[in-house]
Amino acid sequence: MALRRPQPLNDLGRRLVRPVLLAVSTVLLIGALLVATVSPVIIDALYRGERDFSRASNIGQAYGAASALLAALALTVVSASLVVQYSQFRYERLQTVYQHTEDLVKLAIENPQYCQCWGSRMSPEHVDERLFYYCSLVIKSWTRAWERGGLTEREARNFLKSFFDSEVPRLFWQRHGDWHLYRKARTRAGRFMVLVNEEYLIAIKSGPPSRSHEPAPHIGRPGGRGTQRTE
Template sequence: MATLAVVVASPIILETIYAPDRDYSVAGDVGQAYGGASAVVGAIALLVVAASVLLQYRQHGAQRAESLGRFNEELVALAMENPKYRQCWGARVSPQDVDEDLFYYCSKLIKMWTQAWELHRIDERQAREYLKNFFDSEIPRLFWESHGDWHRRGAARSPADRFRELVNEEFLLAKKGGAPSRAYEVFPPAGAELSGPRTTIEQ
């Protein structure tokens, strides 16, 4: 800011210092220096503008991603609250004999842990503990078997990609370790008489 103020005020300063009968060759030298300073100020201003535009672009992209995430959450919530809307998504997200709500819920759990990972709220040890317990149940295994990307793994380019790699690794370890300790349980609809869960999928 100080350099900019000096550059702007320099013509007035020159007029005050140099009278009509003075040697203007000195003023010419100062003028050349003034031109160099203007170039420096112009370059700095250009860099500031470019940095500002880049920052605004990134902020706009982050806001759009956040808005898209919220919209997706609203659609999933609507499908969970009103099962009739699920047919608009296409084929069933779960096998015919598995309640789709369970797959929607698994998706929400994975998204929650992914966001916690991106915000550095959980570390790798905690993430693996959560996922190991997650895949010790039949429904999460069925969900990731159908909707995970464990069979086409690639290089992790972002924190979210890295977390999905952890999910894939724990899923494959769970499958290698044998059957889950918790089989699929069917509960009666809300409001119906509760007689306890029953297992419907044979191992």
């Protein structure tokens, strides 16, 4: 199952949104300041010697309204820029947390004795906990690919259909999924979890998985599978 590479425009667009908004807001603010600064001089030059001061006053009032609109537009752009910056910061912070969590999970997979430090057993007694940790990494990997545009819904469903055609992933999601709860997809990641739950329930209704749990061989234990004997 090869994941499609994220669309380059997605990452490029994410990097360009903040600089573009900052540039536009800066230009608008500078323009508003320049207009506010030089407008009295311009009006005075155009209507110098004009005895009808009411006309100049009307023009000044009209300019004041336009200036207020321009300032409001600039403020809106600046606010949008701040929102984008906060969203980007939050996204990067979450990615850092996810990466640290993945590193800890991988450490537990490589060193099974660390699994007990995560609390109660992740899996039933007859299933190696590392299999459940690995299932968790698979789901997280697909979730990230989905969030970044590297998976279409059709591809995601095909992957999940194959995933849940094995006994271990079914046991994993039965214990640690929220398939029994109603989930409203408020985010793109939430939408992917909806897909996971749907494909899990479809797999359960379809019957037993085609691949049953395969216990790992106990290397080095007398009488265990894979034990090498020397004459």
